[in-house]
Amino acid sequence: MFVRNGTARLKRVLLSKPEYLKPAPINEIAKKWKSSVLDSEKMLREHEALVNAYKQAGVEIEFLEADPKRPNSVFARDFGGCVKEGYILGRFKLPIRELEQIDYKNKMKMLEIPMIAQVKEGCFEGGDFAFLNEKTIAIGMADRSNERGVEEIQKQLLPYGYDVIPVPLKSEYLHLDMCFNLVDDHLAVAYKEGLPEYFQKYLRKMDIKLVCVPEETIFYHSCNLQSLGCHRVLSLKHNEVVNEALSKEGMEVIPLDITEILKAGGGPHCMTFPLWRE
Incomplete structure (x- = not known):
């Protein structure tokens, strides 16, 4: 068993270091920094802080080696x-x-994790993938995933009993x-007004x-959080308001001092591919 939901105790992840990351103008955040040169040393320190947080939480880490030919990996x-x-x-x-896509596929083969579905005609990126419970998956359709990609996933996951909801x-x-x-079994951080009403109904039902x-x-990554499981x-x-609200809900919040990597458009959730949850 690999990842049964999005909030069980996280035990193993796949990461890649930001050695060649640049603010390519491919999202709204990075567009603001497109004429800037990112501080490579600072980014590596920030990423090491993420790595250390995982180690302290008992999470095993696998790495895909950085490559200048894929700066956003x-x-x-x-x-x-x-x-x-x-x-x-x-x-x-x-x-x-x-x-x-090629290099991560090869890495997953090395890790002996089977590919059970593949998007070949549409588009799908994992930032749009979210468990709601063990058999319900939401997939966003904003800029990088589309209806055809979601349809392919729905069809291929149907034999496994998953309900895939397009958002x-x-x-x-x-x-x-x-x-x-x-962030926890029955707790999420969200910009509510940006979510379709029918999706909000799913959330209320659950x-x-x-x-x-x-x-x-x-655009300051207030929602881009990574659940460690066990209410962590x-x-x-800098997510002070969100962090305080989560603490009041009984969550243990582990703050990361990351600012430079964020300029390329991704936060802790974006940087983490879960491989195993208990």
């Missing part, structure tokens, strides 16, 4: 999604990320994990409580 989440039976290989929309979003939000993130944020905080979550140090 630090955002490991995006090549696909992992479920209990194996993983789903996505299909990147942008040429700058195509090599990631249309404004393209500016990039991925679902920028405006919605489940008794998922929302810690709500305003739209502008999407990785967040960003």
Whole structure:
């Protein structure tokens, strides 16, 4: 068994270091920094802080070696999604990320994690993949995943008993994990008004409580958190309001002082591909 849901105790992850990361203008956040040169040393220190947080939480870490030909591979989440039976290989929309699909596929083969589904005609990136419970998966459709990609996943996961819910979003939000993130079994951080009403009904039906944020905080990664399981979550140090709200809900919040990597458009959730949850 690999990843049975999005909130059980996290035991193993796949990461890649930001050695060659640049603010390519491929999302709303990175566009603001497109003329800047990112501080490579600072980014590596920030990523090491993420690595250390995982180690302290008892999480085993696998790495895909950085490569200048795929500068955005630090955002490991995006090549696909992992479920209990194996993983789903996505299909990147942008040429700058195509090599990631090949190299991450080879890495998963080395790790002996089977591919049980693959998007070949549509587009799908893992930032749009979110468990709601063990058999219900939401997939965002903002800028990088589309209806055809979701249909392919629905068809291929049907034999395994998964219900896959498409969630249309404004393209500016990039991925679902920028405006919605489940942090505990019945708790999520979200920009509520940006979510379709029928999706909100699913959340209410599942008794998922929302810690709500305003739209502008999407672009400061207020929702881009990583659940560690056991009521623990990785967040960003500057997410003070969200972190306080989560603490009041009984969550142990582990703050990360990350700012430079964020300029390329991704946070802790984007940088993490879960391989195993208890």
